[in-house]
Amino acid sequence: MNKQTSSWFNVENVPQNYIFPEEDRPGSLPIPVCDAIPVIDLGKSPTEEIMKACREFRLFHVTEHGVPEAVISDTMRVVKDFFELPEDEIAKISSEGGCVYTSSNCFAKDGAHLWRDCLKHPCHPLEQCIPYWPQRPTEYRDALAKYVGEIRKLSLKILELISKGLGLEAGYLGALSEVQILTANNYPACPDPTLTLGLLRHCDPSLITILYQGDIRGLQIVKDGQWIGVEALPNAFVVILGNQLEIISNGKLKSTEHRAVTNPNETRRSIATLINPSPNCIVKPADVLVNDLSPSLYEPTLYKDFVLRSKGFGAFTKSIQSYIKSET
Numbered sequence: 001m002n003k004q005t006s007s008w009f010n011v012e013n014v015p016q017n018y019i020f021p022e023e024d025r026p027g028s029l030p031i032p033v034c035d036a037i038p039v040i041d042l043g044k045s046p047t048e049e050i051m052k053a054c055r056e057f058r059l060f061h062v063t064e065h066g067v068p069e070a071v072i073s074d075t076m077r078v079v080k081d082f083f084e085l086p087e088d089e090i091a092k093i094s095s096e097g098g099c100v101y102t103s104s105n106c107f108a109k110d111g112a113h114l115w116r117d118c119l120k121h122p123c124h125p126l127e128q129c130i131p132y133w134p135q136r137p138t139e140y141r142d143a144l145a146k147y148v149g150e151i152r153k154l155s156l157k158i159l160e161l162i163s164k165g166l167g168l169e170a171g172y173l174g175a176l177s178e179v180q181i182l183t184a185n186n187y188p189a190c191p192d193p194t195l196t197l198g199l200l201r202h203c204d205p206s207l208i209t210i211l212y213q214g215d216i217r218g219l220q221i222v223k224d225g226q227w228i229g230v231e232a233l234p235n236a237f238v239v240i241l242g243n244q245l246e247i248i249s250n251g252k253l254k255s256t257e258h259r260a261v262t263n264p265n266e267t268r269r270s271i272a273t274l275i276n277p278s279p280n281c282i283v284k285p286a287d288v289l290v291n292d293l294s295p296s297l298y299e300p301t302l303y304k305d306f307v308l309r310s311k312g313f314g315a316f317t318k319s320i321q322s323y324i325k326s327e328t
């Protein structure tokens with residue numbers, strides 16, 4: 001086995017406090033990967049295809065996205081190296097403002113732990129955020145700065161297509177996406193994936209989330225009341241619709257319920273970049289989508305109140321939120 005940071009997962013049987021209640025755990029029934037989830041070529045200005053995917057699956061893959069392969073592979077490498085740092089190095093991280101490291105020692109539900117370690121930090125505006133990022137591995141900041149810059153461009157491109165598809169003016173959703181939060185997830189191999197979860201069923205508190213998951217499966221979404229698996233396509237990104245897009249679109253688009261399951265063979269890593277409004281933004285349905293036939297379905301809500309109420313960034317919501325400058 002590779003050098004591992006911590007030993008909590010290096011066990012033959014799943015410890016009792018990692019076993020989720022029956023209604024949450026994946027169980028032993030197979031959940032097949034759905035090959036109907038659209039893979040959208042972004043080189044073709046595919047507004048209609050994106051809108052159809054958003055309506056039918058609330059999620060889609062994108063290829064021809066413009067993010068260089070080397071940027072992705074360097075990022076995955078430094079993220080792997082980060083999670084393999086000695087425990088005392090990682091322990092220093094949690095004390096640095098704005099950057100949060102959570103190990104599986106945090107309880108997720110009813111005393112059950114997630115089978116996951118995770119690192120979260122804001123990453124836009126870049127200059128303001130970089131000083132809070134981990135300094136080890138030494139290439140972390142350089143690699144991630146390139147990655148989040150590329151993801152910013154990609155997210156604006158996708159939001160522009162969705163703005164158009166919803167009939168909103170150009171730049172409408174882009175203007176509501178001033179904050180970007182990166183979550184790097186590390187799910188070690190698990191002796192019994194039927195009992196455990198990398199991430200519980202949730203919706204992201206974002207407008208959209210751009211997820212990179214390499215070539216190891218583990219993401220599942222709810223479609224028509226059933227769990228379905230999402231393929232892991234190397235060098236493609238998964239776009240997940242978040243709560244804020246559901247509100248702004250006045251329910252025309254719905255957020256994606258999803259979770260991450262574990263596997264018995266190898267460590268899976270994913271990088272989720274959440275594209276969010278700023279904390280003091282009032283999020284409400286776009287005026288052009290509200291009329292007599294389609295009355296407003298959501299109360300205007302201050303984004304930071306939404307996030308605090310829903311604990312959108314987990315147990316450390318407050319420290320992440322308070323770090324982001326309110327004037328942004």
Ligand SMILES: O=C(O)CCC(=O)C(=O)O
Pocket residue numbers: 183185199204211213218219258259260269270272
């Ligand atoms: O690891 C995954 O596939 C999902 C990650 C995720 O949903 C999240 O970080 O919010």
Ligand SMILES: [Fe+2]
Pocket residue numbers: 202203204209258272
């Ligand atoms: Fe998520």
